[in-house]
Amino acid sequence: MTPSLASLRPHWFVACTAAAVGARPLPRTILGVPIVLFRAAGKIAALIDRCPHRNAALSQGRVTGDLIECPYHGWAFDAGGVCRRIPGLPAACEHPHQAAEAVRVAEREGLVWVWVGKNEATPEAFPPNRHVALGDLRFDTFLWAATAQCALLDGVENLLDACHPHFAHAGLVRRAQKRRTVGVNVRRDAEGVEAIYQENARPDGLIPRLMEGRRQTSIGRFFPPGTAQLEYTGPAGPQFLLTSMFTPCDERTVLIHSCISTPRKMAPAWLKKSVLRAVFGRVLRQDQDVLRRQQENIDRFGGAKFTSTPLDVMRPHLLYFINHPEKADRSDYATTLTMEL
Ligand code: FES
Numbered sequence: 001m002t003p004s005l006a007s008l009r010p011h012w013f014v015a016c017t018a019a020a021v022g023a024r025p026l027p028r029t030i031l032g033v034p035i036v037l038f039r040a041a042g043k044i045a046a047l048i049d050r051c052p053h054r055n056a057a058l059s060q061g062r063v064t065g066d067l068i069e070c071p072y073h074g075w076a077f078d079a080g081g082v083c084r085r086i087p088g089l090p091a092a093c094e095h096p097h098q099a100a101e102a103v104r105v106a107e108r109e110g111l112v113w114v115w116v117g118k119n120e121a122t123p124e125a126f127p128p129n130r131h132v133a134l135g136d137l138r139f140d141t142f143l144w145a146a147t148a149q150c151a152l153l154d155g156v157e158n159l160l161d162a163c164h165p166h167f168a169h170a171g172l173v174r175r176a177q178k179r180r181t182v183g184v185n186v187r188r189d190a191e192g193v194e195a196i197y198q199e200n201a202r203p204d205g206l207i208p209r210l211m212e213g214r215r216q217t218s219i220g221r222f223f224p225p226g227t228a229q230l231e232y233t234g235p236a237g238p239q240f241l242l243t244s245m246f247t248p249c250d251e252r253t254v255l256i257h258s259c260i261s262t263p264r265k266m267a268p269a270w271l272k273k274s275v276l277r278a279v280f281g282r283v284l285r286q287d288q289d290v291l292r293r294q295q296e297n298i299d300r301f302g303g304a305k306f307t308s309t310p311l312d313v314m315r316p317h318l319l320y321f322i323n324h325p326e327k328a329d330r331s332d333y334a335t336t337l338t339m340e341l
């Protein structure tokens, strides 16, 4: 079972980075809802991407001053969707009934979050910052935006899945020939689920060899509805922290906005960022490829028909959160298992 896009609408999701909203309107589809983002008086605004006059896409228009102007007849709307100008009508006219639909929007730490649930629905509390290294001077942190052609759950599962790197990223992240027995502690509460892999070894993939010394634990976390986190910890604390916020655009496309942190060392941040971009760009392309092919094959059969083992640690919990959307209905859970990693 995958969550319907409509059921996810009453949640905050990341639409883009703040830096992506420039002088031109930025179209996005969030949970099947086409929206347009633009800047008005320096602040980011979001409207449903449909002009109320003849339904042209506002995103194909332009931003003039603090207004977004429709490309068809030039109606212009402010950040709240109020129509401020209808060319040809006397300037003094008010146009309260010609409003475009506003979308709730919030800018936090370089990311733009939107709420495409019905406007009358009360927004949930703004999601807490799950990336603990944001603003922590002991870490270099940067943002990364990507897309993948897959369903939300398959994308989240891919990020948190410990058993695919041996094949999908063979040599780069892990090696299939060199497995070790590892204990795994899984713990779930109303906020999310985490799996702690007790690795206690020097990783043998090329990337972790370059970046880390001895790895004590690798931790995968999921916070519903769409945040996944990886943390690799050495004797001195976190060596690598990745928090990815997944946003479904439609049933087959997800936006992935990631915060990536590594401990501050000798290398300047810009150099580290370009090395990490090159290295993780390769891993990301491999994951994008495997996810797209998985989705294409699922579609060839008209739907998914999965089978799992205890190695698929996260999937049952991802499904649990879908089936228990209310925090009050969720129960705590903990278990341990061993696997060859
Ligand atoms: S369709 Fe937008 S102004 Fe006419």
Ligand SMILES: [Fe+2]
Pocket: 158, 159, 164, 165, 168, 169, 283, 287
């Ligand atoms: Fe991967």
